[in-house]
Amino acid sequence: MTIQTPVASKGCSDVPVLRERGQREVFCGLTGIVWLHRKMQDAFFLVVGSRTCAHLIQSAAGVMIFAEPRFATAIMEERDLAGLVDANDELDRVVARLLERRPDIKLLFLVGSCPSEVIKLDLSRAAARLSRSHAPAVRVLNYSGSGIETTFTQGEDACLASLVPELPDAAPNAGKSLIVVGALADVVEDQFRRLFDQLGIGPVSFLPPRRTSELPTVGPQTQYLLAQPFLGDTARALDERGAVRLHSNFPLGIEGTTNWLRAAADAWGVSEQHFNTVVQPPQERARKALDHHRERLADKSIFFFPDSQLEVPLARFVSRELGMRPIEIGTPYLHQQHLAAELPLLPQNALLSEGQDVEKQLDRCRAAKPDIVVCGLGLANPLEAEGMTTKWSIELLFTPIQGYEQAGDLAELFARPLVRRSRLEV
Amino acid sequence: MQLTLWTYEGPPHVGAMRIATAMEGVHYVLHAPQGDTYADLLFTMIERRDKRPPVTYTTFQARDLGGDTAELFKNAVREAYERFMPEALLVGASCTAELIQDDPGGLALALRLPVPVVPLELPAYQKKENWGASETFYRLVRALAAPHAPPADWQRPAREAGRRPRCNLLGPTALGFRHRDDVKEITGLLARLGVDVDVVAPMGASPSDLARLGEADFNVVLYPEIALSAAQWLQRTFRQPYIDIVPVGVTATREFIAAVATLSGIDASSLLAAEQSRLPWYSRSVDSTYLTGKRVFVFGDATHVIAAARVAKEELGFTVVGLGSYSREFGRELREAAKAYGVEALITDDYLEVEAKVRELAPEMVLGTQMERHIAKRLGIPSAVISAPVHVQDFPARYSPQMGFEGANVIFDTWVHPLMMGLEEHLLAMFREDFEFHAGAGPSHLGHAASAPSDAAPAQAPTREPAQAQSTISMTPADVCWSDDAQKELMKIPFFVRGKARRNTERFATERGLATVTIETLYDAKAHYSR
Numbered sequence: 001m002t003i004q005t006p007v008a009s010k011g012c013s014d015v016p017v018l019r020e021r022g023q024r025e026v027f028c029g030l031t032g033i034v035w036l037h038r039k040m041q042d043a044f045f046l047v048v049g050s051r052t053c054a055h056l057i058q059s060a061a062g063v064m065i066f067a068e069p070r071f072a073t074a075i076m077e078e079r080d081l082a083g084l085v086d087a088n089d090e091l092d093r094v095v096a097r098l099l100e101r102r103p104d105i106k107l108l109f110l111v112g113s114c115p116s117e118v119i120k121l122d123l124s125r126a127a128a129r130l131s132r133s134h135a136p137a138v139r140v141l142n143y144s145g146s147g148i149e150t151t152f153t154q155g156e157d158a159c160l161a162s163l164v165p166e167l168p169d170a171a172p173n174a175g176k177s178l179i180v181v182g183a184l185a186d187v188v189e190d191q192f193r194r195l196f197d198q199l200g201i202g203p204v205s206f207l208p209p210r211r212t213s214e215l216p217t218v219g220p221q222t223q224y225l226l227a228q229p230f231l232g233d234t235a236r237a238l239d240e241r242g243a244v245r246l247h248s249n250f251p252l253g254i255e256g257t258t259n260w261l262r263a264a265a266d267a268w269g270v271s272e273q274h275f276n277t278v279v280q281p282p283q284e285r286a287r288k289a290l291d292h293h294r295e296r297l298a299d300k301s302i303f304f305f306p307d308s309q310l311e312v313p314l315a316r317f318v319s320r321e322l323g324m325r326p327i328e329i330g331t332p333y334l335h336q337q338h339l340a341a342e343l344p345l346l347p348q349n350a351l352l353s354e355g356q357d358v359e360k361q362l363d364r365c366r367a368a369k370p371d372i373v374v375c376g377l378g379l380a381n382p383l384e385a386e387g388m389t390t391k392w393s394i395e396l397l398f399t400p401i402q403g404y405e406q407a408g409d410l411a412e413l414f415a416r417p418l419v420r421r422s423r424l425e426v
Numbered sequence: 427m428q429l430t431l432w433t434y435e436g437p438p439h440v441g442a443m444r445i446a447t448a449m450e451g452v453h454y455v456l457h458a459p460q461g462d463t464y465a466d467l468l469f470t471m472i473e474r475r476d477k478r479p480p481v482t483y484t485t486f487q488a489r490d491l492g493g494d495t496a497e498l499f500k501n502a503v504r505e506a507y508e509r510f511m512p513e514a515l516l517v518g519a520s521c522t523a524e525l526i527q528d529d530p531g532g533l534a535l536a537l538r539l540p541v542p543v544v545p546l547e548l549p550a551y552q553k554k555e556n557w558g559a560s561e562t563f564y565r566l567v568r569a570l571a572a573p574h575a576p577p578a579d580w581q582r583p584a585r586e587a588g589r590r591p592r593c594n595l596l597g598p599t600a601l602g603f604r605h606r607d608d609v610k611e612i613t614g615l616l617a618r619l620g621v622d623v624d625v626v627a628p629m630g631a632s633p634s635d636l637a638r639l640g641e642a643d644f645n646v647v648l649y650p651e652i653a654l655s656a657a658q659w660l661q662r663t664f665r666q667p668y669i670d671i672v673p674v675g676v677t678a679t680r681e682f683i684a685a686v687a688t689l690s691g692i693d694a695s696s697l698l699a700a701e702q703s704r705l706p707w708y709s710r711s712v713d714s715t716y717l718t719g720k721r722v723f724v725f726g727d728a729t730h731v732i733a734a735a736r737v738a739k740e741e742l743g744f745t746v747v748g749l750g751s752y753s754r755e756f757g758r759e760l761r762e763a764a765k766a767y768g769v770e771a772l773i774t775d776d777y778l779e780v781e782a783k784v785r786e787l788a789p790e791m792v793l794g795t796q797m798e799r800h801i802a803k804r805l806g807i808p809s810a811v812i813s814a815p816v817h818v819q820d821f822p823a824r825y826s827p828q829m830g831f832e833g834a835n836v837i838f839d840t841w842v843h844p845l846m847m848g849l850e851e852h853l854l855a856m857f858r859e860d861f862e863f864h865a866g867a868g869p870s871h872l873g874h875a876a877s878a879p880s881d882a883a884p885a886q887a888p889t890r891e892p893a894q895a896q897s898t899i900s901m902t903p904a905d906v907c908w909s910d911d912a913q914k915e916l917m918k919i920p921f922f923v924r925g926k927a928r929r930n931t932e933r934f935a936t937e938r939g940l941a942t943v944t945i946e947t948l949y950d951a952k953a954h955y956s957r
Contacts, residue, residue: 023502024485028461048427050521050550055436056464059472074427078551081525090427097429114459114522117488147461148488148522359509378466378478385476 015343015352017334022357025378026307026332027394028147029155030111031060035397036159037070039183040208042106045071046098047145048091048123049113060394070105072098076115087121088129095130099138106137107212109159112144139212141166151332153230153308153397156183160207163215164237167207170219178204178264179216179243181235182228185400186210192251192403195261198278201268207234218243223267225260227251227402229342230309232335249341251402252310252410253317254286259341282404289408290321293415298323300418303370305379306330306356307393314374314396316345322411326350327368330361372418389417432777432797434752434815438548438558439520440465445562445652446516447479447600451632452566453512455503457495457523457530460485472818473601482506484523496528503534507541514542514570514633516562521550542633544569554775556651556727557755559599563628567656570636575663582665585643591690592622594642596657596668597649598629603730603814605629607827608648612673615830616646619683619697621690628652640664644689648672648829649729651753673829674733675741675837676703703831705838709742720845723748723789725772725780725798726813728756730828732763734793734812737837739767748772748787750780788926791845796820808844906932908943915945930955 030053033045047053054073074094080087091110099105108130110123123142130140143162145155160181170177178201180192189206196204205216207224216222220242226235229250239245248263249256258279265275302324304311311331318324326347334354336343346352353361358379365373366386373383373390380390391414401410435441439456446454447469456462463483469475484502486495503517517534531545544565548558585591595612598605606629613623624642625635639645639660645668647657657668667689673682680698687694708714722744724735731751738744749764750772757773764771772783781801784792792802792809796817802809811820812828827833908916919927927948934951935943 022485023463023483024460025463025466026460027464028459030461031464050437051430051433051435051554052437052439052462052521052550054430054433055440056461058432059436059468060464069431073430073433075430075433076427076551078549080427081551087427094427094429114461115525118491118522118525146488147459148486148491151460359505376467377471378463379470381470381474381476382478 015346018351018353020353020355020357020360022355022360024151024332024356025305025358025376026356027060027152027376028056028114029145029150029152029158030057030113030147031152032145032155032159033057033071033111034060035183036156036208039210040107040212041070042104042211042213043070043109044098044102044105044107045109045111046095047071047073047111047113048116048121049073049076049111050115051075053113053115070102076119081119087119088126091126092130092133095134095140099134103137106139108134108138108140109162110140110142111155111159112142112146114146114148117144117146117148139166151309153228153310154233154333156228157231157233160231161233161237163208164218164234164241167215167218167241170217170222172219174217174219174221176221176223176268177217178202178267179207179218179222179224179238180204181207181224181226181238182231183208184227184402188400188402188406191405195278195282196264199261199265199268199270199275201264201270220244223264225264226338227260228310229313229335229338230333232338235338247341249316249345250310250313252313253321253407254283254290254404255320255345256313256317257286257402257404257407258283279404286404286407290411293408293411294322296415296418297411299325300371301325301327301368302414303327303365303368303373304329304331305358305361305365305373305375305393306332306353307374307376308397309333309335310393310396311374312339312342312346312352315347315350316342317410318414319347319350320345321407322414324414327370328353328361328364330354330356332356372414374414389421391417428776430777434775434777434795434797435555436465436468437521437550438553438555438561439518439546439550440468441555441558441560442516442518442546442548442562443469443479443481444555444559444599444601445566445628446481447475448598448628449631449633451513451634452516453480453482453506453510453514454516454518455482455499455506455530455534456484456518456520457499457502457528458483458485458520459522460487462520462522469600472816473821474818475600479600480510480512482510486523491526495523495526496533499528499530500533500537503537503539507537507539512541514544514566515539516544516546516566518546518548519550524550542569556753559652560655560755563596563599563652564655564659566628566633567636567639568659570633571639571660572663574637574640576640576665580665582643585691590620590622591644591692592624592642593686593690594625594627594639594645595623596627596645596647597651597653598626599649599652600629601814601816602629602649602652603727603812603816603820604826604828604833605649606821607825608829608833610825611827611830611832612646612648615673615679615683615701616686618701619686619690619694620692621686640666642666644668646686651727651729651756672729672733674730674833675737676705676831676834677740678733678736679703679830679834701831703834705741705834708838714743714842717842717845718743720744720791721747721787721789722791722793723784723787723798724812725750725752725792725794727751728753728760730813732759734837735763735767737834738793738841741834742838742841744791747789748783750774750783788929791841793841810841810844905941906935906943907941909945912943912945912948915948927952 079085110127112123127140127142141162143158218241222243224243225246246263249259251257251260311329315326315329328351330353373388374393383390400406446452469479484498517530534543598609645657647653647670660666669685671682673679683694722738724731728751735746735749746767751760752775760771784801792798793812795813799809826836931951
């Protein structure tokens, strides 16, 4: 079941990539709902799927802490499949019940799943129909978070891509504007907003917005910065609206954040001197924070299992700013274009792998005996039991890690498992 | 389609995983799309297992659907066999693979592997986790033990003189609620009785252990949800009787011992005289008086609910005001049990329905799953967890069984500690809106969970307090209003019974066609409903 072809990839970097196909120990795109529903506070996510889908979201992040979550599953049953009932009528009924319970919802996402895709339930038509019947109170959109089409963070990509056609047109004389694309913690968003203000860059908006009434406008004068490396479809949809992508690294670590801000500064013609005046104080703080962790992390080897597509910029950060040694950098999907600024900064001797055959990758990991392994929750405890130190990759999605003020926190995420291991004497 | 916020059970293939993961030497190849591997973390994170579940997933993607997913499955089976060399293979499909109809069983059998291959048909759109676990265990037992079945006219001979009786313990799985400790407790109990445990299955059993299940004198079904159908088959095939008394609580444990003694022809009287649980004395101790008639609502799987309701009533002196379960398969047993408490069993897997029931009944304690714990937390009601679905907290480091005499001790502590101590309750009743004891502060032992910040200054609230209003809104007759002084008097009633007092008073007023509740009405209602 494995097609293993190390290919020298074309494009701007000449890094050879190991491409594997086998068992992929990754989440599907439905998982993104866990953070997206917290980010967009008037949106509701209704998965149209099976009991497995409901069980996945409930288990993925132990999210049972919320009083009543803004997500749910319309679980398909035998009679929906056997055509005994019209699945569309059923969906209308479920949505009506849901909206009755939650009059605060302004935007409803119908989220496609593996079973809904396989039976070819047309959720885009359903969304259009439901939008009409619940207008103007509720807008209904759809996207697929199915495992057959999306891996983990690609669910966010699909969700944001479905929002792009909803963005209002920018007025023809509106002038330049910037959109930061990709869900960020509110605190990180606020920090970036302050930096852009100080740099004189604006107006700046964020996609996704905290409230769906605050959707950014878009037009040919719009430039956008990707805050996350997994947003291929969203970028394409924005390009189609005439927006222009600013090429850059991703805002992880001092170097990544600086290059990311500089891409916008250059587009806005900010002088080098002014740029440096603005970024120097936070850079200095970040440097101090990193110094603290570099001692512990320098020269430690690190092995990334594929998970969130954050692996490449993370490997760049840990190697260049913390002196760690990436052994393998696994990613579920290698977006050469969006990673064009990242790939040349990776250490030469690290193996870059795309896709997964988990058993073979575990063999490589065991043979490499890395000091720390970044992997999913299904693998972490078994690897710890084998004596390895692990960092759960999902925490990198649920923790504010972008920007200068979080550089130290990001380093700490890698340092903590090592510190813990050295502390424990049992 | 069913609108679901939280589910009590996973899909049936997760049940199959609970069997495979509990066992040794079994591997499960699951035809499933990318993403279904999430199920691994249930075992590695919730149960903190140090090994991955023995499951290989095909993790097909959209691009594979156009190609040959059957070939993908066959390769996965072949590679899994070569890598893990299991003694037996389980093969099956998850919900999505069921739709593409690749026939995993047929494909795997066609590979002619040198080990038993057990195909699983687990209809994902009809059935759920516990059914999947039961079906998987039954299929495995059948496949592995059937070759050793005696002829149809065979009779089980009497036990040879001098040999200790032996039994199998059936039902404990991975991710089970306290299964690990129940097995230890019951094994110890049986040993003291003079009965040996031959095979524990599925937990810790290998395929070869399942093959010799028929050798034991009888079976003990610890968890009927998982093992009843396998035990019934063993009874038919090997003339092997089984005991399905669930030994949760002192009385049920004693009944269990008596049943074991009868089946194995031994005298249990000295053990019954010697075995002690602290529960009976602790319940009789005067400090427990305040437990009398505490109104409890019980929800969970059928086994634990039926057992817990009995313990609550007979061994702690509570009043069971509601009982329910998500185990539809045991509807008959549940309805039967509910009759003993004069209530109707709530059989549903709709979390919202359970929540509505708890609001309606306003019990003084909720015994439920992690989901009911959340419901109770929101409503500020004390609660204890008695059943799966499980949470990382349900795998305590300490020995903490539910079954046997030690289990009864554990239950006493677990259920009583969340409740307000008797004297604290009296002081609250005497001093009411004291500056430390008030609804906003909540009982000390419940921490912040019981406090409702919006409720912090109830005396100033002219109409009704928000927290209670929310829970009563659907039941409050619209035409009853409260006079100012009645409203003030209501506020003097301890907050933890205020909701009930309000409801009772309003019902009393409505029944008598009173438009306004006065202080008189309040106390008339109190007298009317006093027990």
